[in-house]
Amino acid sequence: MPQERTPPQPILLHDRFNEIRTLLLELLNSLSPDDWQQPTAAPLWSVKDVALHLLGGDLSNLSRRRDQHRPPPDSPIDSYQDLVAFINRHNADWVRASRRISPHLLCDLLAFTGPQLATYFASLDPFALGDPVDWAGPDPAPVWLDIAREYTEQWHHQQQIRDATHRPPLYTPHLFALVLDTFLRAMPHSYSNTAAPEGTTIHIEITGEAGNQWFLERSSTSWELLTATSTPPTTHISIPQDTAWRLFTKGIRPEQALSHATITGDPAMAPPFFHTLSVLA
Incomplete structure (x- = not known):
């Protein structure tokens, strides 16, 4: 298939x-x-x-x-x-x-x-x-x-x-979901210096009414952001919407965000996520 x-x-x-x-x-x-x-x-x-x-x-x-x-x-x-x-x-x-x-x-x-x-x-x-x-x-x-x-x-x-x-x-989904979707477009750049075998896949889930899920998958040359993939995830990161936007705008420190998140699978793939900024800072 x-x-x-x-x-x-x-x-x-x-x-x-x-x-x-x-x-x-x-x-x-x-x-x-x-x-x-x-x-x-x-x-x-x-x-x-x-x-x-x-x-x-x-x-x-x-x-x-x-x-x-x-x-x-x-x-x-x-x-x-x-x-x-x-x-x-x-x-x-x-x-x-x-x-x-x-x-x-x-x-x-x-x-x-x-x-x-x-x-x-x-x-x-x-x-x-x-x-x-x-x-x-x-x-x-x-x-x-x-x-x-x-x-x-x-x-x-x-x-x-x-x-x-x-x-x-x-937090109205009509207005907030687009913010989170935009912030996630930073992920391929955030992971650009992270080495991993081809096919490595990180499942990112933002919970809450405006949340969604994304997949960051390693190709032969780069990381690619996806909304669906048949590749089994290597790492799963789940984080509440209230924590996610604060993390990506430097409103809280990475370790604060980590305390509200759940990581399963290979934890070595998680750190770049928690150091992602979707603002110039």
Whole structure:
């Protein structure tokens, strides 16, 4: 019998941006003055700072991508580490400078930029090749993956605000499952330096209403992410959805995530999973 191997489908979600922005604005407009100052999982950033960061992301995307306004970086970017340092510095500078914006005006600005960004993403050919999504690998990526990456940024920062202000989580499968699916696209790159015999297969299961299962299978040349395979798994990793997104966004340490996970089979294949980041960090 031929071997069953089903690759994952492209993630097409440009229609979710207006929905997730509406939920963000409802959340922000419900906050008290004390809520805006609460610390978040983002180091050194308050709830207001995270919301300012989301606005900065909108402005940067619209200016740099839609309007092709791309000032040169203030220092050379010759490596992944240079890129991360530049982005962290850029983000910190923006948040520091924009703290004078009031919460009321911040909400107005997010209501203004959100639909424009959604319209821009909807105008793109999702199957064209674009810039690399660096946490998924150094090669040009399909535009749909870059759009999905941006969606995960908006989702996880909104979730940080929800955590900090004790609001219900944004775990609706319609919105959350796409985040987890996007994060898993980092797995082949995460395992790229992990040697294993051809046919080695890691079964990844994320439990919860928005969860799913994936298979990472070693071919003769690389690791491939699949949604189904007839190859028996070498290792099975099961992790709750609430733990998974925090792990992939550096919200918890690998050892914390490991304490909530179940590993069966060969444990030697598990460590790269717990060191996967689906954000630039």
